[in-house]
Each structure stands twice: as structure tokens, then as C-alpha cells.
Amino acid sequence: MVGTVATTRERLLRAARELVEEGGYGAASVAAIAGRAGVASGTLYRHWPSKSELFVELFRSVCDREVAALVAVGRDLRGRSGVERIEAQLALFAERALRNPRLAWALIAEPVDPLVDAERLAYRKAYAQGLEDALRDAVAAGEVPAQDVELTAATLVGGVGEALVGPVSPLGAAGRDAAAVVAALRVFARRAVGAAPTGEVPTGEVHPAG
Amino acid sequence: MVGTVATTRERLLRAARELVEEGGYGAASVAAIAGRAGVASGTLYRHWPSKSELFVELFRSVCDREVAALVAVGRDLRGRSGVERIEAQLALFAERALRNPRLAWALIAEPVDPLVDAERLAYRKAYAQGLEDALRDAVAAGEVPAQDVELTAATLVGGVGEALVGPVSPLGAAGRDAAAVVAALRVFARRAVGAAPTGEVPTGEVHPAG
DNA sequence: CTTGCCCGTGAATCCCGGTTCACATCCTAG
């Protein structure tokens, strides 16, 4: 079974994902999903007990990919400073979101139904957790001042998400350069956690890492 | 019209607001609104052409109050520094949101329908704009480094909103002290815009209390 | 008085989208 034609199940999943990417959950009705997959509505129920469960599976698979990427970054930068890891994680987050804003919005915020919302929560927590860990290290290492790491992490995740896909996003308006936005967000993040400006060491002395 | 008994129209608006405060838009069906207002469903259509339009009016009135409060703060602090104004605005935002999280969530994020969503956008823009203005002043005055003010403002609005009412919010979990959260957010905001730590001059280093 | 308008009623209606199910079709095991 190498490079086979996609099974119906896969086609349904793909159709659902595409629809969500294009128009959010609202655009992904059973009829639309089945239609795009080239099958009848009833077919969907041969593979999932309900539409919600299809969404859960879809959501989970997409999130797993995202989180995996995040974890990979964390591993690659194991030796680096906490601040560097935070920056890298947020930059990755931003880049991926910018590449597919609709999907990002669906993953980050759009409410669907309780089942999917629970998944989303887990996803977000994973994200915030990654930041939190790096931030704690940074605090311990004296790279940044002591702070409410939980709140900082949550605010960063929310803020960056918002800035990227939210309704006030400056991106929506003019077509900005994605790379520039990512760069600006890195700077923002550095400041927000209390790190010294890029490349500099905080006025010479830092507290010994303990 | 001195302290008269509420008109049916007013009772409907109030009922709708209460329902949204308690359970979000989902809980505010026509039947529920009419029921709480003590009238029949059909009555609603004597006053608005559709449910959406009622929501638009409701949304607008609530937002106007919020924005008015914001503007008032801006005016009161006219003499103060840009950073102080930013802090004050965010703190106000946070306090109000914490006082009524459900409503805040509805105003900040919960999708309803295109008509209302357009209103939300205006509201958010007003908010971000207030921050942006203050931030620009701060940059001009040299209180904070040059930066992408638009992006900083958007990220702050989103981040604070998220931290307060979002699903990853640390508030949801343990019952935190609202005042403490507001204080932490002020600190976060100062850092995020690049201001010196409270009351200190940029030259001194900060030490974790420990 | 009576005409007409505003306001209120609530059951009927409409709409939309998820879900079901009786009926093929295909494929594999026996």
C-alpha cells in the first residue's frame, strides 16, 4: 500500500480541514464536508458517530503536529538560554499561524462545541506550558526578573495569537511582511518577559545561576 | 420620563444583557429573552426587525459605556506620562473584565453573527487605539524604545483580554485575587512596552526578591 | 361612539443542519 489513493475516511478528514481553513467551522457543515469529499452525507456516519467526533479527531491530529514542532524546537535548543527558547517557540508559533491564519484562528479561539473545546484547552495549555517552563528557567538563571510566570505565559500566548489572527490584528489591514511581524513579536516577547534587548547582556552583571 | 417604570423595550434589553452575562450569547435565545422580560416572543419583533439588531444595540450600548470609561481615564491623566496612561487603561480594562467575566468574554471574543461581530471590531479598535496613542506619546517622550506601536497595542489588548477571560487564563483555575492579577498585568504591560520598572530609572538593575 | 393605531400574544410556520435508515453495491471468505 504505497502512495495509495486516499481512503474515504482520509478524504473526509481532508475535506473538513480544507473547509475549516477556508471559512472556519461554520463553513464545515456535514453536507459541505461530504460534498467536497465526493460522498454522501450519510457516509460520514460510517466513520464517526457524530460530526463532533470527526472534528475532535481532526483537531487532535492538527494540534499534535503543532505541538510536535514546538517540542522539537525545545529539544533543539536545549543548551540555549530560556529567553532564546521562548523567542524561538513564539516565532515558530507565529510563523505557522501566519501561514494559515484561518486554521490558526480555529485552533486558537473559534468555539465549536464542548467536545472540541476541551481539545483546544489541552492544546493551549501545552503551548503555555512550554513557554512557562522556558520562562522559569530564565528566571532561575537570572536572565529575567522574577515574575508571575503563569500569567506572563498565558498573556504571551493570548497576545501573540490575538495579534496574529484576531480581529484587531494589524495584519488584517495592510499586507505586512510576515517576517517583519515575526521579528517584531520576538522583540515584544523579549521585552515582555523582561529580558535585555537583543544581543546585549543586562548592563554587565547578572545574578549567578544559583 | 422621570424614573418611570421600565418600558417593554428596556426590559427586553435588560433581559438580554443579563442572559448574556450569565451564559453567553448561546443562552440568550429569543424565547429566553422574552420570557425573562415577561413578554411573548413576538413582542421582540415589535421593537427590532431581528434578534441580531437587538444584539447590535445591546452591544453598542455596553461598549459605549466601556469606551467612555476608557476615554475618561485618558482625560483624567492628560498630564501624566504615556506609560502611566497605558497602565491605567489596561488596569481599568482588567478590573472591569474581572468584575463581569462572562460579559467581557462576550464583548471580547464570543462570535455571534456578522452584524455583531462588526461592532466588536469597532470596539476593539477603539481600545487598541487608546493604547496606541498613549504608546506613541511614550515613544516620542523617550520613555520607551521605538517600536511597532500598532503591533504592541494589538498584542497587549489581545494578551490582557486572553489572560483575563480566555481558556488558558490562570484565573479560571484557582480563585486568584483580582487585585493581584491587575497589579501583575500592570507590571507585565510596563515591561512589554519597554518602560523602566515601576518607580525606577532605567539604569538600576532589578533583583528578584529572593 | 367608533375609528384607527400601537402594543402585546403565542401558536403556527419556516429554516437549517445534524442524524437516521432502508436500500444498493462491492468484496472476501467459505
Place this chain on the structure above:
DNA sequence: CTAGGATGTGAACCGGGATTCACGGGCAAG
């Protein structure tokens, strides 16, 4: 070849919620 399971079909069904409308009652103006 045939039975039976898996898969696919799509029209019909259903529930929930917005919207309509034929039917009063009050009330001010003519």
C-alpha cells in the same frame, strides 16, 4: 457460487430556534 459484512447512498426525519401573523385589548383623536 453464495452468504454476509463493510461501505456508500440520499431522501426523509427531527429538534431547536428564529420569525410570522391573525387575533385581541387599550386608548387617543375625530
